[in-house]
Amino acid sequence: MKIPPKKPHFFKPMLPGFKHDLKIPIGFLKYLKGYDHIEHAVLKRDGKKWLVKLTGRRFEAGWAEFAEEHDLQLGDMLVFRHEGNMEFDVSIFGSNHCEREYAEYLEEGEVHTVEETSKNFEFKDAAAALHNPFGQSYFICTVKPYCVTNGFLRLPKQFAWANGLANKKCGLIIRDERQRSWDLRLTTYGSQVYMGGRWGEFRAANDIKVGNYIMFEVVSNGEQPVWKFHGKPNPSINSSSKAFPHFVCTIRPYCLSNDLLCIPRQFAHANGLINKKCDLIIRDERQRSWSLRLRSFGTGVCIKGGWHEFRDTNCLKEGDHIVFEVVTNGEKPIWQFRRNISGENASISFKGLTEQ
Secondary structure, eight states: OOOOOSSOEEEEEOOTTTTTOEEOOGGGGGGGTTOTTOOEEEEEETTEEEEEEEETTEEOTTHHHHHHHTTOOTTOEEEEEEEETTEEEEEEEOTTSSBOOTTGGGOOOSOOOHHHHHHTOOOOOGGGOOOOTTOOSEEEEEOOHHHHHSSOEEOOHHHHHHTTOTTOOEEEEEEETTSOEEEEEEEEETTEEEEESSHHHHHHHTTOOTTOEEEEEEEEOSSSOEEEEOOOOOOOHHHHHHHOSEEEEEOOHHHHHSSOEEEOHHHHHHTTOTTOOEEEEEEOTTSOEEEEEEEEETTEEEEOTTHHHHHHHTTOOTTOEEEEEEEEOSSSOEEEEEEOTTOTTOOSEETTEEOO
16 A cells, blocks of 8 residues: 655756746646645745746746746756645755755855955956956856845856856955945855855945846956956847857757757847747858757747757767857848867856856
């Protein structure tokens, strides 16, 4: 005789389109008998609760906010443990297979005041920023809800790796164009590096809100890195498309099993691809060309039609690093394709930026 678990649970991998809604596995419905009349589920994590609309076995209204606040990414794995009465305790595991702890890596550590630091430090010009082989001298990101509610900013992995920040805990000096400066803190947790410390103070001083585009440029690296803050770049297509002329990505399992490739959201936004369905021409360095199709799903964009043929012709395998560079935009965009030979450890990125 099988004895049902006291707190049954199910797990869900975050696949393309996960930010729009999420389905409870059919096999789990046997544990939810008697709750058919309940129209909302409650998701719980770290003492906080989110009310989510429940339609059949689908999490809908409210789920997107939960995903945004926890900065869920493709490849993350979530475990939902049923506490009864349609309440679920949620555990989040990153691509490193370790559970995320959103609070523990936010310790202040030893932080000096701006005045103390300024006495012992002479700012260098941004043009003297340390060069590295991947051109990771800056990154641009979109401010997401978790940056406001949790008081930290997650750094792009490729940027952190290229600038020697992986597994590092140190102070960070941020200077803006008005010569103001702030002391913050870089902290590593798992495989991810975070900007914390006085992030809340810095964010308030610069009136940074959810949805803003912000840029940080390396001035100098060392025991206490110095970055320059460039404010909120204009996200209009005319200005930002020049900033995002290409993106680098790693071939993931879904690219093989689902016959599609997801495009970084900022790249898609900057190049006018959001909510667009159109043909796409891809050329390689041997002057070969392929006709593919760009498709929108929710707030994302992917290469869909023709991807299978393109992938097989170029013998793309899981783990390969590839680059797409914009040649022209328009009704039928044209991109240049090449392999990123030196892209070891590269994740989806563009112009030295990683999708946050």
